[in-house]
Amino acid sequence: MSDPVSIGDATSAEKASAHENWGSRIGLILAMAGNAVGLGNFLRFPRQAAVNGGGSFMITYFVALLLLGIPLMWIEWGLGRHGGHYRKGHIPGMFAAVWRHPLAKYLGVLGMVIPFLVLVYYTYISSWTMAFSFYSLFKDYWGRETQELMISYLQSFQGFGAERVHHPITPFVFFTITLAINVWVVSRGISGGIERLAKVGMPTLFLFAIVLAVAVMLQEPVPGGGSPLEGLEFIYRPDLSGLTDASVWLASAGQIFFTLSVGMGTLQAYASYLSKRDDIALNGVATAATNETAEVVLAGPIAIPAAVTFFGVSGAMAIAQSGSFNLGFATMPVVFQQMPLGNVLGFMWFALLFFAGITSAVAMFTPVSAFFREEFGLRRETVAWGIGAVAFLMGLAHIAWLKYGFLDEWDYWAGTFGLVAFAVVEVILFVWVFRPENMWRELHEGADIRIPKIFKFIMTFVTPAYLLFILVWWGVTDALPILRMEKAAGGGQLTPEMEPYVLLSRGFILFFFLVALILIRVAWKRNGYDDRKGFPVVDVSGQQGGTR
8 A cells, every 4th residue: 555644743653553454355244243243143133033023023134134234234344445445444534524514523433332342242142152162061050951041151251140150250350361362363363363363253153054054953852942934933933913002113123233334433433444346246245255154044043943943943942032141151051961072062062153253352352453553553563452451451340240230331432322323423424424425335345246226225225214203203202211320231120239340331432431521522633634624645556455
């Protein structure tokens, strides 16, 4: 790549070192898919399908995919690549590139704080999967053949509950190891770290998922259970009865956010390392297709059919109602104990979840890392380990105060409501402020296919309306009651014992927003940016790199 224009105190060499490239097209697609394919594909999707009417949910799910998910994915790819044209791999810079207004960069704070907050607790949850993969392989929980016993085992690992099976330091050790792996991968860079992880992790994930799906579908029903086909039929049989229920539509839209990782700031960061000659139209579809294959084709035939086989349809429904973690960490271990080579299958299940988690977690580093590297000229390794150190300290709080709802607050405000709020802002800026014609032109630069013209109308009118509806509905039904502490962010009642930790959790969220706003202000002053004039264009069209 050519040296970018020097601005302020940041030298050209610093700017050049801060911007990298993908090594190959397949690496890009696998990394993008790795960002999207996460724990929600294999834990949240089966539960959401089960508790929201099965076939009714799937109909609304595919509608949301077409009207919300795929349009948002294209918008984020386009926004990211456009930002990369100005050497901006972070959201404040991307927003400032499409809207020359002093407020734009500050709106971008959402794309810095949200991925960092999610990174912390997501890494902690991913560490559970690492631990349970070893516990499965070595049959540590063998003999706990009921849901209740496995829930007690899980709670012991998490550090609360009446039973004490694990040493109190155990969750801290696994969290530290998982976070260190994430940091090390990020410190190796886009091509040398994240892309290489995706090339190993994603094929392994798909292989394990295929083996598990086949094993479950071939399993004979036990007395009192059903057949795996009954589980599949429950999820995928077309059913129009729930289409008049607004909650089903909202649940499917929420799942689309989780499954495609839109509204997070990570897709944009990855796309910023593409040049104008690189395709984003076809690559976006390929990424979405890879993710949907993992979720609909592979995740669907595992958890719910397994639960139906051993507990029957009504039993599986009760398990799904109890939560995604109970389904993944309590029910599935009970199932594996009753299957041939159950310890190997259990290892594959949790290893699959680990790869899903870590390929998503490394993406969450990227927007924040890009900000410090591009605006302050810091080395990649320094930034990676620095972010990791802060994430480690906050992770300790999540481990220590998990039972008090500390993690649930971050998950709701950053990982649920925050995703929709961020998506609303980015769609307004990239589609309406940047103008639909410019958005459409950006999506088709270097494109290998033409996006059907109907999607221009969808992205301009339907997607923003869909997002605003979700934001208002969730704001009234969930956000306000949670904010007023009338109910807990994780569901249920908020007890007096939980209230101080909930307030502390929110205090940390506000603190990180404040720090990020200050850093944005300092970066703009340091580099002498003029909000009204915008950034100098960096021509990368004739340089080696990107994908072809």
